[in-house]
Every structure is written in C-alpha cells, then in structure tokens.
Amino acid sequence: MSGRKDVLGMYVGQNESAKFWLSILNGLKNRGVGDILIACVDGLLGFPQAIEAVYPQTEILIIPGLFGSSAIIRFSID
Helix, strand or coil: CCCCCCCCCCCCCCCCCHHHHHHHHHHHHHCCCCCCCEEEECCCCCHHHHHHHHCCCCEEEECCCHHHHCCCCCCCCC
C-alpha cells in the first residue's frame, strides 16, 4: 500500500461508551480527518452509535476476536 501512514492517536478511558468514542471521533474530525470509509472493530460498546453520528457513511465491520489474533496480523509503520 502506498501513501502516508500516521498514528492518529492513542486514548485511555474509564469505559467504552458512545460518549467516549464520540469525543475521540469529533477530535479526529476537528483535526481534519474528512472520511473514515471502513472501521474494523471487535464489539466496541457505543462505537457504532458514535461513528454513525460523526461519519455516517462509514462501513462498520464487527470482527469477533480481532485483537486476540495479533499473532497472524502483521503491521508496520514505514
């Protein structure tokens, strides 16, 4: 994949709620993230409602066990 890769943020919260995710997504939008086309998540509580409010065109893919499969997923920042 060509193009620029950036870490957009790292966040710590007390819980996963729509309010928590709404705050993060609004922050990304305010920093210039125009569109999120696909979001792959592992059943994050409140995330679907929050992303629908900020980025209504986003396709949400719920993948059970996504973060437990790090042994088979390779990721690098070039």
